[in-house]
Amino acid sequence: MAKVKYWVLEGVDKVVKGTYRMADKVKHKSNYVEGTDGTIYYISGSNKGYESQADAEAAFSGGSQAKPKKTSTSGNKAIAKSTNTAIAKKAAASSKLTPGAYIGSDEVGKIEPLKQLIVVAVHVKADKFDAMLKLGVDDSKKIPTKISKIGKTLTGFDCFEQFESGKVYENEEYGLTYCPYILSNAEYNKYHEAGINANEVLTRIHNEANLRLLQYLEAAGITITDIVIDDYMNGYGTKNFTKYLGMNGYDAPKLTEIPGLKLTFETKADGTYKEIVGTASDICAYLDGLWQEYLNNKYGMELDYGNIVNHPSMGKRLRASFARIEEVDSAMSDVKHTKTFNDWKNI
Numbered sequence: 001m002a003k004v005k006y007w008v009l010e011g012v013d014k015v016v017k018g019t020y021r022m023a024d025k026v027k028h029k030s031n032y033v034e035g036t037d038g039t040i041y042y043i044s045g046s047n048k049g050y051e052s053q054a055d056a057e058a059a060f061s062g063g064s065q066a067k068p069k070k071t072s073t074s075g076n077k078a079i080a081k082s083t084n085t086a087i088a089k090k091a092a093a094s095s096k097l098t099p100g101a102y103i104g105s106d107e108v109g110k111i112e113p114l115k116q117l118i119v120v121a122v123h124v125k126a127d128k129f130d131a132m133l134k135l136g137v138d139d140s141k142k143i144p145t146k147i148s149k150i151g152k153t154l155t156g157f158d159c160f161e162q163f164e165s166g167k168v169y170e171n172e173e174y175g176l177t178y179c180p181y182i183l184s185n186a187e188y189n190k191y192h193e194a195g196i197n198a199n200e201v202l203t204r205i206h207n208e209a210n211l212r213l214l215q216y217l218e219a220a221g222i223t224i225t226d227i228v229i230d231d232y233m234n235g236y237g238t239k240n241f242t243k244y245l246g247m248n249g250y251d252a253p254k255l256t257e258i259p260g261l262k263l264t265f266e267t268k269a270d271g272t273y274k275e276i277v278g279t280a281s282d283i284c285a286y287l288d289g290l291w292q293e294y295l296n297n298k299y300g301m302e303l304d305y306g307n308i309v310n311h312p313s314m315g316k317r318l319r320a321s322f323a324r325i326e327e328v329d330s331a332m333s334d335v336k337h338t339k340t341f342n343d344w345k346n347i
Contacts, residue, residue, distance in 0.1 A: 005049035006056035007033050009041055013141045015056045016041055020049060042308060060142075100126035102226035103217075104269070104276030105210055108140075108284040110198055110232060111307050113336045114295065114321065117183040117202060118287050121209040122280040123217055123224070125175030129275045132174060137278045139271035140285035151286020154178075154279070160294040163287070166208065168216040176279070177217060180287055181209035186333040193337070196248055199233050203244035206232075207255055214255075226262045227255065230269040230277050237265030295334060299324050309344045319344060 007016040018035040033041045050056040103123050109115035124132060135153060136146050143150075154171055157163050165182040183205055191201045206229055214224050231237040241263065242256045255263060266272060270281035296302055301324055304317035322344050325332055335341055 004036065005051060006053045007041075007047060007049050008056055008060045009033060009043065009047045012041060013144055015053065015060050017053070040311070040314060101222075101224055102228060102276065103210055103213055103224055104228045104230075104273055104278075104280050105206055106230040106270050106277055106280040106284050107202055107206065107232055108281075108288045110202060111338070112305050113307065113318075113338050113340045114185075114292075114303055114305050114334065115288060115336075116185055116291055117188060117198075117205055118284050118291075119181045119202070119205040119209040120178055120280040120283045120287070121181075121206075121213040121227075122176065122178045122276050122283070123213060123222070124177075124275050124279060128175030132176075132275045132279060135174070137282050138274050139268065139278055140281040142271065143282070144285075147282060147285045147289065150282045151289070154283060155286065157287070157290060160287070160290040166212055168213055177213065178280070178283060179209050179213040179216070180283065181205050181212070182287075185336045189333075189337045194248070198338075199240065200244040200247060202232050203241055204250055204252075206241075207245060207252070210255055211253060214258075214261075225260065226264060228264045228266065228269055228273050228277055230281070231265040231267045233265075235267060238263075241265065298334075299328055307340050309340050310347070319347070 004017065004019050007018060007020075009016055016033055016035050016039075018033045018039075018041070021032050021034050023031050031043050033043065033047070035041065048059065050059065103121050105119055105121040107117065107119045109117045135150055136143060137150060140147055152158070154174060154176060155163070155169065156171075163169070163180060165180060168177060168179045170177050183201065188201065210227050210229075214227070217224055229237060229241075233240055244250075245254045245256055255261060269277040271278065292303070292305055299321075301321070303321040303324070306318055309315040309318045309322075318340075322332070322335065322341070325335060332341075
């Protein structure tokens with residue numbers, strides 16, 4: 001009998017107590033964790049089960065790290081402030097990154113058929129790290145209730161139509177410069193029909209967003225030495241990024257061909273490098289939310305932005321969403337033609 005464990009699942013914003021189950025090809029066509037409350041969590045990406053809740057919570061939050069203490073002096077001397085940032089600690093320990101000389105990027109919408117692929121590349125001035133942390137930037141999956149406030153504060157956008165894919169924006173108050181790059185679902189489908197997989201498409205978009213921001217910053221006299229990318233290929237980013245940029249006739253300028261530029265791929269980088277990759281994650285989530293509002297208004301209903309369509313009860317809302325979109329647009333151009341979509345057509 002399968003043992004109950006405490007699970008850290010990619011895309012789930014809490015530790016799940018439950019049992020790992022194998023797909024049965026009838027009711028459940030992919031492996032899943034069944035929560036003790038009966039909730040089903042289909043597995044995509046990384047996941048790990050722990051024997052104790054304490055271990056799982058520590059893994060979920062990235063582990064506990066001792067924070068550097070503030071030092072103070074007497075009299076009229078000022079209090080010396082600790083940098084107290086993940087990037088500063090990491091850079092000091094390994095000289096891996098030069099403060100202020102790096103970009104971070106993250107993405108959203110890789111799996112879900114109604115979400116667009118959005119990549120955001122971010123640069124933050126080193127003297128604004130504390131302001132970013134005070135605002136609360138982090139892995140967006142851990143702070144879902146804060147995304148609206150953080151996203152609005154950093155971008156100023158109120159609706160999806162206000163921003164332009166590939167354009168560079170600035171927020172002087174937070175020392176922030178960023179570039180969102182969006183691939184519409186109709187554009188994604190052209191890649192899909194040509195046999196180009198999602199990871200290769202995402203590689204191109206990360207390349208575009210980071211390259212545009214890099215060129216903008218360097219034109220402003222800011223030298224970039226490092227780019228940190230949240231590893232959307234689950235540990236294979238370093239190996240496959242260069243490979244994908246060289247496939248299927250992609251002839252745009254490439255980050256991998258820029259002398260002296262270092263690319264770093266890390267899983268859960270949005271929680272480790274909060275000030276840059278975490279900020280990118282939060283802006284991605286905010287723009288994705290604006291896209292959902294736009295699509296809901298377009299089709300006149302609260303659509304389902306998940307990836308479950310075959311389950312009798314859990315897939316009901318997504319099936320209804322597909323049906324509504326088909327009523328308005330028979331080409332279903334706002335839907336990524338992924339396996340989920342094809343499964344719906346075969347139901």
